[in-house]
Amino acid sequence: MLRRKMKARYKSLILALIGIVLVLVSLSTGGTFISPRSLVDALAGGGDPVYYTILVKLRLPRILLALVIGASLAVSGTVFQAVLKNPLADPYIIGVSGGAALGATVGIVCNAAPFMVSAAAFLGSIGAITGVYLLTGRMRLGSTSLILSGIALGFIFSAAVLLIYALSRSDQIHRAMLWLMGDLSGARYDLLGGMGAASLLLVCAVLYYHRHLDIISLGDRFSKNLGVSGMDVKVLFWAASLLAAVSVSLAGVVGFVGLIVPHLMRNIFGPGHLRLVPAAAVGGALFLLVSDAIGRSIAPPYEVPVGIITGFLGGAFFLVHMMRREGRP
Amino acid sequence: MSVFELRSVYAGYGPLAVLRGLDLAVGDGDFISIIGPNGAGKSTLIRVISGEMAPERGEALFDGRPVGEYRRRDMARRFSIVHQAIEGSAAFTVREFIAMGRFPHQGALAVESDTDRERVEWAAETAGVGHLARRQINELSGGELQLVRIAHALAQNSRVLVLDEPVTHLDVRHAVMVMDLLWKLHREGATVLTVLHDVNMASDYSDRIVGIKEGSVFFIGHPGDVLSYESVEALFGTSCIVMKNPTTGRPFVYPVPGYVK
Numbered sequence: 001m002l003r004r005k006m007k008a009r010y011k012s013l014i015l016a017l018i019g020i021v022l023v024l025v026s027l028s029t030g031g032t033f034i035s036p037r038s039l040v041d042a043l044a045g046g047g048d049p050v051y052y053t054i055l056v057k058l059r060l061p062r063i064l065l066a067l068v069i070g071a072s073l074a075v076s077g078t079v080f081q082a083v084l085k086n087p088l089a090d091p092y093i094i095g096v097s098g099g100a101a102l103g104a105t106v107g108i109v110c111n112a113a114p115f116m117v118s119a120a121a122f123l124g125s126i127g128a129i130t131g132v133y134l135l136t137g138r139m140r141l142g143s144t145s146l147i148l149s150g151i152a153l154g155f156i157f158s159a160a161v162l163l164i165y166a167l168s169r170s171d172q173i174h175r176a177m178l179w180l181m182g183d184l185s186g187a188r189y190d191l192l193g194g195m196g197a198a199s200l201l202l203v204c205a206v207l208y209y210h211r212h213l214d215i216i217s218l219g220d221r222f223s224k225n226l227g228v229s230g231m232d233v234k235v236l237f238w239a240a241s242l243l244a245a246v247s248v249s250l251a252g253v254v255g256f257v258g259l260i261v262p263h264l265m266r267n268i269f270g271p272g273h274l275r276l277v278p279a280a281a282v283g284g285a286l287f288l289l290v291s292d293a294i295g296r297s298i299a300p301p302y303e304v305p306v307g308i309i310t311g312f313l314g315g316a317f318f319l320v321h322m323m324r325r326e327g328r329p
Numbered sequence: 330m331s332v333f334e335l336r337s338v339y340a341g342y343g344p345l346a347v348l349r350g351l352d353l354a355v356g357d358g359d360f361i362s363i364i365g366p367n368g369a370g371k372s373t374l375i376r377v378i379s380g381e382m383a384p385e386r387g388e389a390l391f392d393g394r395p396v397g398e399y400r401r402r403d404m405a406r407r408f409s410i411v412h413q414a415i416e417g418s419a420a421f422t423v424r425e426f427i428a429m430g431r432f433p434h435q436g437a438l439a440v441e442s443d444t445d446r447e448r449v450e451w452a453a454e455t456a457g458v459g460h461l462a463r464r465q466i467n468e469l470s471g472g473e474l475q476l477v478r479i480a481h482a483l484a485q486n487s488r489v490l491v492l493d494e495p496v497t498h499l500d501v502r503h504a505v506m507v508m509d510l511l512w513k514l515h516r517e518g519a520t521v522l523t524v525l526h527d528v529n530m531a532s533d534y535s536d537r538i539v540g541i542k543e544g545s546v547f548f549i550g551h552p553g554d555v556l557s558y559e560s561v562e563a564l565f566g567t568s569c570i571v572m573k574n575p576t577t578g579r580p581f582v583y584p585v586p587g588y589v590k
Contacts, residue, residue: 214429
């Protein structure tokens with residue numbers, strides 16, 4: 001396995017370098033190509049004011065949004081996979097996406113402003129998390145009760161969304177469906193700052209618990225006997241859920257990032273969460289950045305919602321990953 | 330004072346109590362094996378002792394205090410448990426896995442201290458798995474993994490060890506290695522409480538054998554005193570012959586094929 005061949009330090013360095021290159025490439029490409037030289041000039045405050053506007057008002061928010069959402073989803077998925085000891089767990093496993101979809105759909109049907117749609121999605125996802133949290137009662141997170149109540153709530157939410165569709169006009173339905181696919185086109189600084197800070201805080205909280213996560217991933221009884229408390233697990237549950245809620249309310253339901261990135265990073269960096277959590281954050285951020293770049297450029301002048309691209313890429317990655325696993329002795 | 334003490338404990342799942350008035354005292358430095366048929370309550374006993382399951386009636390004490398009064402972390406510092414299996418299949422290295430035993434002794438942000446490192450190395454050497462340090466736990470054989478899990482428990486606390494069927498799935502060589510290791514730790518002063526399915530292993534190694542049947546203690550005492558063909562037949566419901574193990578002088582139980590009662 002790759003893990004043994006190279007020191008983690010070098011792997012981190014390579015990941016960071018890839019990240020910087022990708023961000024720079026994303027900044028310079030798009031409808032207008034901006035050369036590296038002009039890029040530096042514009043960001044330094046000089047150069048062509050048009051470039052400055054394109055970079056700072058258009059491209060940078062979108063890039064930052066992709067990074068924040070990708071990182072949040074991947075870290076959230078990492079936590080859920082550890083806490084539920086389920087390699088197929090993802091950030092939406094407990095119904096966050098269903099709750100958010102219902103909130104957003106209501107907002108869109110009521111012709112609410114984009115900000116209010118985001119707020120409604122956030123409320124919806126918080127509602128879903130709280131619902132699952134209360135339903136599972138004593139938080140036996142290792143058991144399937146959490147997953148099952150998430151699935152049950154998910155059914156109810158999607159039924160409610162379909163009910164609203166049935167009663168709405170087609171243009172509203174179209175907008176709601178676009179939102180459901182996961183879309184970064186609504187990037188705005190006003191939400192980005194607060195949500196980005198919230199995400200960063202939550203990722204730090206998760207990182208603080210990295211040793212708990214290592215132990216929790218080996219079993220409930222194992223972690224209990226090592227002194228991991230129910231409170232520790234609850235904090236992790238809420239941190240991961242809120243990360244999912246933040247990203248889903250900013251950009252809709254972007255699938256597969258939170259499922260596939262933790263897998264890939266675990267293969268490269270090993271199962272220890274001290275390295276895995278930051279690696280997943282960076283990997284998720286870059287995965288979404290690339291997906292969005294593809295979505296923007298694959299069928300001009302249309303922009304394909306990023307959720308569709310992550311679906312294709314994620315599914316393909318997943319298949320390759322599975323086949324490589326099968327091939328291993 | 331006893332390390333563990335159970336006073337007429339009733340415990341179980343729902344209306345069906347698995348433990349029905351079980352009394353047991355484990356003294357400091359004891360090597361006690363628990364035997365009994367499937368479903369007799371051996372694993373439930375471990376759950377009660379570890380604080381995973383609260384007794385419905387009666388008391389479960391550790392160092393004279395009810396188990397439920399301890400914070401989990403405090404319990405984790407005072408004794409370690411080796412369960413039948415770990416759930417995950419994560420690719421941690423043996424070294425990383427053993428070092429997790431230091432978790433209850435470390436602060437949240439603490440890095441590995443010199444003491445931690447010493448304990449981990451000592452645990453690995455004592456369990457004879459030092460050479461496996463860089464291997465991944467999901468690539469070990471069952472026997473190697475079991476020794477590694479005991480090393481992990483030793484890094485956590487080497488004074489009081491509770492084990493749930495530590496040799497059940499092991500070949501003879503690894504079973505003897507595990508039991509020899511427990512015996513060595515016991516000789517050095519450790520308290521060992523282990524559930525065993527192999528009556529002869531229990532007989533050869535323990536100070537006292539506890540036979541559990543239908544949720545309470547059926548017999549308890551030195552193997553030479555309590556293991557007779559009558560007691561073993563009554564405990565397991567199958568015919569057997571009891572002779573002496575020529576190497577240890579302890580009773581040796583031969584089941585008689587075809588005579589399940």
